[in-house]
Amino acid sequence: MYNIYLFDFDYTLADSEKGILMCFRHVLNTYSIEDITDDAIKRTIGLTLKDGFRVLVKSDDEDLLNQYEKEYIVKADEVMTAHTTLYKETIPMLRRLKEAGHKVGIISTKYRYRIEDTLKVYEVSHLVDLIIGREDVQEAKPSPEGILKAAEYFQANSSEILYVGDSYIDAQAGQNAGVAFAGVTTGTTTKEDFKAYPHIKIMESLDEVEG
Template sequence: MYKLVIFDWDGTLMDSGARIVSAMQTAARRANLPVPTDDAVKDIIGISLLPAMQILFGKLPAQQQDLLFESYKQEYVEKDKTPTPMFNGAGDLLDRLSGQGTLLAVATGKARRGLNRVWQETNTGHYFQASRCGDEAESKPSSDMLVQLLNELNVEASQAVMIGDTVYDMQMAQNLNMDRIAVSHGVHSVERLAGHAPRAIVDSLAELQRLLCRG
C-alpha cells in the first residue's frame, strides 16, 4: 500500500484527449499555421502548453504565439463541444482510496485555472490533498512537480506512486526512482509506456483499484 497516490489528469482520470486534439487543430487554423495530425497532438499531451506548442510548431513570432495560445484556450474551454467525461470507475477509485486514508494528489500539465475548472465541473477536487499544474512547476518530464508534492505532503518517493497515461508521467517518476503505474486507455501506446519500467500497466481504473485498494 502506498501512502500517496499521484494522478495525472488528462488521459488518466478524464477522457479529454479528443478535445485537446480538436482544439489544437482549430487553434492552428486560426493562427494560420500547418494543422498538426491527430498523432502529433496526442504525442505532446501531458506536457505544459507552451513547450507543447513549441514542439508542434517551432519557435513562433510573439504575436502569432500569443494568438495560438489564446485560441487554444478559448477553443478548449468555450467552443469545442467534444465530450470530456471521467473514465469509468474514476469516482469509485477515488472514493475507495480516500476512504482507506491514502493521500491523493494531481500532477498535470493543465494550468491551475483549468484544473480548478474541471474539479468544479466533476465535483472531484475535495479528494485531493495537493496538486501541481503546468504553470506552477517545470513541465513534465521534469520531476519538479513530484518533488514539490512530496515536500508539501512530507512523503518520501518510496512511499508514493505516479499514475499516468504518457511516457512523460513515467519518465518524471522514473527520474526519482518512484514507483509508477501506467494506464493504457490514454494517448500513448502500451509499448512506449512499457519502456519506462512501470510496476504495472492496467487497462481500466477498476483494475487499478484492485491493485491499490485493500479488500
C-alpha cells in the first residue's frame, strides 16, 4: 500500500531514555535546578532541546536556553550512543520492509549524526535510505518540513508515504504533511491521545508495521 516508510527515532525505533535523562540531569544539576521529575523530562522527548528546556524550566530566555542546549549536546556526545538501544522489533521490521522493496527514512528532532552513530553500532545503516535530523531542517516537528523533504528526496507523492511515530508531535507532523500516520505507544503518548489525530493505525510495537 505504501512505498515509503518514514519513522521518528526516539521512543519509535530506539530507546534512548536513559541517555536523555542523564543529559538533562547533567544540565539541570549544573544550574541547581531542582523539583523536575524524570516523567516531566520524558514528556519532552520529541520536542527540540530548546523547547524541552523551555517547558521544564518555564523560561523564554533565549540566551539561557541556548546555553542549556549547548551543554546538553556536549554531554550527549559523551554518553548518548552508549545508552541508546534499538527496540528488539526494529531490525526485523526494517529488514522486512527492505526485502519487500520499500524505501525507509528517519525524520527526527535528534541530530542526524547521533542517529547515524547508533545505526553503525548495530551495523544496520544499510537498512535506512535517508536520515533527516534537526540540523537538516529550519523548522522542527510538528512542522511538515522534514517529511516533505523526504518526499522530495524519494520523488514520492503523499499517498505513497506512511509516517510512524510515538508522539502527538509526530501525529501533528504527519497531518501537516498530508501523509498517512501510524502511532506506536512505546513513548509517553497514549492510545487515547492518538485518537485525537488522523491515523490509520495505533500500534503497541513495530511488529505491527505492515509492508
